[in-house]
Amino acid sequence: MSNNSILIIDDEVQIRKLLEITLTSNNFKTSEAINGKSGLLLAANHPPDLIILDLGLPDDDGQHILKKLREWYFSPIIILSVRNSEEDIITALDNGANDYLVKPFRTGELLARIRTALRLSQTFNNSSVFEFENIKVDLVNHLVKKNDEVIKLTITEFSLLSLLVKNEGRVLTHSFILKEIWGIGYVEQTQYLRVFIAQLRKKIEDNPNQPKYIKTESGIGYRFITSKNIIP
Amino acid sequence: MAIFYKIKSKPYQYLVSTLSIIITSFICYLISDYVGYRTIALVLLFVVSLSAILFDIIPVLIAAVLSAMIWDYFFIPPHYTFHVDNTEDALMLLMYFIIALVNGVLTAKIRKIEKLSQQKEEKLNSVKLYDTLFNSISHELRTPISTIYGSTDNLLNNQANLNDENKIKLITEIHKASERLNRLVGNLLNISRLEAGHISIKKAWCNVNELIHSVINSLEQELQKHKIKIAIDEQFPLVKLDYGLIEQVIVNIVYNASIHTVENTIIAIEVKLDHNTLVILFSDNGSGIPDAEIDKIFDKFYSIKGTSISGTGLGLSIAKGFIEAHNGKIKAFNNEFKGLSFEIKIPLTSNEIMNLNAFKNEQ
Numbered sequence: 001m002s003n004n005s006i007l008i009i010d011d012e013v014q015i016r017k018l019l020e021i022t023l024t025s026n027n028f029k030t031s032e033a034i035n036g037k038s039g040l041l042l043a044a045n046h047p048p049d050l051i052i053l054d055l056g057l058p059d060d061d062g063q064h065i066l067k068k069l070r071e072w073y074f075s076p077i078i079i080l081s082v083r084n085s086e087e088d089i090i091t092a093l094d095n096g097a098n099d100y101l102v103k104p105f106r107t108g109e110l111l112a113r114i115r116t117a118l119r120l121s122q123t124f125n126n127s128s129v130f131e132f133e134n135i136k137v138d139l140v141n142h143l144v145k146k147n148d149e150v151i152k153l154t155i156t157e158f159s160l161l162s163l164l165v166k167n168e169g170r171v172l173t174h175s176f177i178l179k180e181i182w183g184i185g186y187v188e189q190t191q192y193l194r195v196f197i198a199q200l201r202k203k204i205e206d207n208p209n210q211p212k213y214i215k216t217e218s219g220i221g222y223r224f225i226t227s228k229n230i231i232p
Numbered sequence: 233m234a235i236f237y238k239i240k241s242k243p244y245q246y247l248v249s250t251l252s253i254i255i256t257s258f259i260c261y262l263i264s265d266y267v268g269y270r271t272i273a274l275v276l277l278f279v280v281s282l283s284a285i286l287f288d289i290i291p292v293l294i295a296a297v298l299s300a301m302i303w304d305y306f307f308i309p310p311h312y313t314f315h316v317d318n319t320e321d322a323l324m325l326l327m328y329f330i331i332a333l334v335n336g337v338l339t340a341k342i343r344k345i346e347k348l349s350q351q352k353e354e355k356l357n358s359v360k361l362y363d364t365l366f367n368s369i370s371h372e373l374r375t376p377i378s379t380i381y382g383s384t385d386n387l388l389n390n391q392a393n394l395n396d397e398n399k400i401k402l403i404t405e406i407h408k409a410s411e412r413l414n415r416l417v418g419n420l421l422n423i424s425r426l427e428a429g430h431i432s433i434k435k436a437w438c439n440v441n442e443l444i445h446s447v448i449n450s451l452e453q454e455l456q457k458h459k460i461k462i463a464i465d466e467q468f469p470l471v472k473l474d475y476g477l478i479e480q481v482i483v484n485i486v487y488n489a490s491i492h493t494v495e496n497t498i499i500a501i502e503v504k505l506d507h508n509t510l511v512i513l514f515s516d517n518g519s520g521i522p523d524a525e526i527d528k529i530f531d532k533f534y535s536i537k538g539t540s541i542s543g544t545g546l547g548l549s550i551a552k553g554f555i556e557a558h559n560g561k562i563k564a565f566n567n568e569f570k571g572l573s574f575e576i577k578i579p580l581t582s583n584e585i586m587n588l589n590a591f592k593n594e595q
Contacts, residue, residue: 190437
């Protein structure tokens with residue numbers, strides 16, 4: 001593991017201590033900010049490889065800090081907050097957060113999310129073929145194979161799978177997927193998503209009721225999981 | 233109800249009590265040829281008594297004075313003057329006046345006493361509820377805190393005497409205790425959201441199949457020692473529900489079943505659409521609960537007598553609240569497998585059900 005630098009923006013000293021111990025013991029370099037203002041300053045002066053941002057900051061709302069960071073900072077930002085409502089999570093993801101974890105969190109889960117986010121941002125993947133265990137997706141030739149057998153997908157099913165695969169490990173909100181696949185007029189039409197996710201699972205999952213690849217993020221969206229981002 | 237609220241408003245009371253006297257007097261005036269003026273006094277007194285039951289003391293006193301004056305002026309001979317000719321009528325007028333006043337004052341007094349005793353009872357009830365709440369919360373909070381405090385203290389100050397196995401045991405207990413605290417806080421937040429009426433339903437299209445399976449998958453660890461059976465049609469239509477709330481309901485009911493039943497107990501979940509009603513039936517073959525306690529299990533902080541299992545006593549009342557927020561109903565009953573069943577019924581409109589066939593031609 002390289003010594004990636006992580007900036008922690010959180011006003012709670014106990015959380016900062018916990019994160020510092022967890023991250024440094026996993027070979028990350030950490031820096032800390034106790035409020036939004038100093039977080040913005042620190043991020044500008046020494047741009048880190050990743051930022052862990054709390055939403056309940058004493059001087060400014062974390063969502064606002066997130067928006068400000070996103071004006072110029074393009075590396076991953078992971079939200080770590082006690083706020084667990086669907087609205088807060090969706091807003092943060094729409095504001096450009098790469099991922100969202102609710103406190104209390106499992107440190108193993110946080111590390112897995114950090115590694116996924118860093119991997120996605122640092123390795124420029126221009127390959128058009130993705131392979132995960134028994135699934136192979138060829139974006140150029142519109143070909144999907146499961147256990148070396150070709151699976152027939154409709155056009156929509158294929159676009160949906162491509163979108164998920166290209167964002168492997170990342171949670172995609174309902175409205176984002178609907179906008180990308182069906183168009184801007186469809187962001188409220190979750191029925192399409194529900195139906196096509198079910199169809200896609202039937203075709204690519206071994207057991208569609210216990211999906212291994214396409215995970216439901218309740219009330220938020222879907223996440224394509226592979227062995228690379230499985231939590232220990 | 234609206235009419236009672238109106239009656240309570242002050243100007244309305246003055247208006248109605250005065251008007252009722254004037255109208256009654258007018259009617260009496262029309263029939264005064266057939267009815268003696270002393271009977272009319274009784275009729276007016278009756279109207280004042282009625283006002284006393286409905287209104288505050290001042291409008292009643294005004295009605296009393298007004299009616300006495302009207303009676304004197306229009307009905308006691310000689311008419312159209314306040315002058316009273318004979319002693320008998322004067323005495324009657326005085327008596328009328330006193331009875332009307334006493335009537336008003338007494339009724340007001342009775343009402344005041346009634347109100348006081350009602351307030352006292354309410355206060356007593358709220359103190360009782362507060363005590364239960366307080367005891368349960370402090371117990372529920374202090375138990376895991378004690379575990380964490382004790383274990384960490386042990387780890388910090390008794391390092392030398394602990395072998396690795398015991399250290400891991402203590403750390404596991406700390407982990408479990410924090411999970412319990414987190415669950416309790418979540419439950420307390422939900423229950424206070426419910427009580428404050430802050431639950432707003434956001435219905436969206438749900439695939440119930442996906443919903444049920446995803447909840448069960450998320451409870452994998454908790455359900456390790458139980459057998460889960462899910463019966464739902466693969467082509468079950470999409471329905472409009474608040475995904476998050478219904479998810480919480482299913483989690484609470486299934487988790488409740490898992491902690492109150494022994495290993496290898498079957499927990500079955502069956503989903504049906506009965507006309508336009510979504511029916512979810514949860515059944516286990518555990519040991520059920522005494523019939524006498526069945527209605528109480530949805531009460532806050534209620535746990536079955538004689539059980540040592542520490543639930544928060546909030547899960548089922550939250551489930552009930554969330555179902556009722558969907559205008560639905562939830563009931564519990566002992567089933568034919570000697571276990572406990574929960575039946576949820578959520579009414580839907582035909583616009584909230586979408587058959588999967590509708591998507592047959594979508595590419």
